[in-house]
Amino acid sequence: MGLIQRLVEEAGIPTISMGNAADRMAHIKPPRAMLVRFARGSMFGEPGNVKRQRRIILDALEALQTMTEPGTIQELPYRWKQPDPE
Amino acid sequence: MPIDLDAFKPAYQKWVEESLSDWRAGNRKEIVKKYPLITPDDIPWTAYNGQPSNQTFALVTSGGLYLKDSQPPFDTESIHGDTSFREIPKTVSRQDIGIAHAHYDHSLAEQDINIVFPIQRFVELENEGIIGRLTDTHYSFSYVNDAVSLVSETVPELISRIKAAGVDVLFLVPV
Structure with missing residues (x-):
């Protein structure tokens, strides 16, 4: 996915991605990414947590507008089956 | 800089040759470790504008x-x-x-x-x-x-x- 993201960004379309592995992200260097602490196959946390899914997407929309440095990775505070911060 | 496929291609072909038997045997963890990851130097960027x-x-x-x-x-x-x-x-x-x-x-x-x-x-x-x-x-x-x-x-x-x-x-x- 990192390669796809890089090529699309290079082609002139801004991109933002989710990620859960800081070491792999350091290798492939996505232009903009949100880092979560969730396992493979569930970048938005436990199934059915609609409120959190929405919140993560809103975080990403905000990041799109505020990230100015190529390769910025923003770590999100959400944790598996734990209440989200206020 | 575009992704350097010329460097990746031979490394990937070698990886396929060396990994096929492990792949068929289902030893996927082993071969993932040996995969010739592409590690670009630069980071592409298209400025985000608008709302x-x-x-x-x-x-x-x-x-x-x-x-x-x-x-x-x-x-x-x-x-x-x-x-x-x-x-x-x-x-x-x-x-x-x-x-x-x-x-x-x-x-x-x-x-x-x-x-x-x-x-x-x-x-x-x-x-x-x-x-x-x-x-x-x-x-x-x-x-x-x-x-x-x-x-x-x-x-x-x-x-x-x-x-x-x-x-x-x-x-x-x-x-």
Whole structure:
């Protein structure tokens, strides 16, 4: 996915991605990414947590507008089956 | 700088030759460690301008999603993975989506497809005007090792389609 993201960004379309592995992200260097602490196959946390899914997407929309440095990775505070911060 | 396929290609071919027997035996952890990861020096950048509320968004997932009734599943047997993608319409119903990807546990996505492909959340944001438009067509990839075909064939095709659809921002969700 990192390669796809890089090529699309290079082609002139801004991109933002989710990620859960800081070491792999350091290798492939996505232009903009949100880092979560969730396992493979569930970048938005436990199934059915609609409120959190929405919140993560809103975080990403905000990041799109505020990230100015190529390769910025923003770590999100959400944790598996734990209440989200206020 | 574009991705250096000339350097990757021989390393990848060597990896395939050396890994085939382990791949067939199912020793996937071992061969993943030896995969010749591409490590670019630079980071591409297109400045983001404007407001999400005026723009068109598209989603890409690598969750291995396909339409059960009208599209073939991804190849989950080949050591190369499957470099093709499937188009998933915005109006898709959950029951029409199949998952073909041998390298993650689908059980969570089976309960809620939005954790690999947050289409319902994006539709809601479009309805509320938080994003301007959610494009009609979204994209799923699956497991890929053959970065040569991916970079030289599949992704250029993806780019041409999203450009034709007037996509302003691409949101990517890997598994």
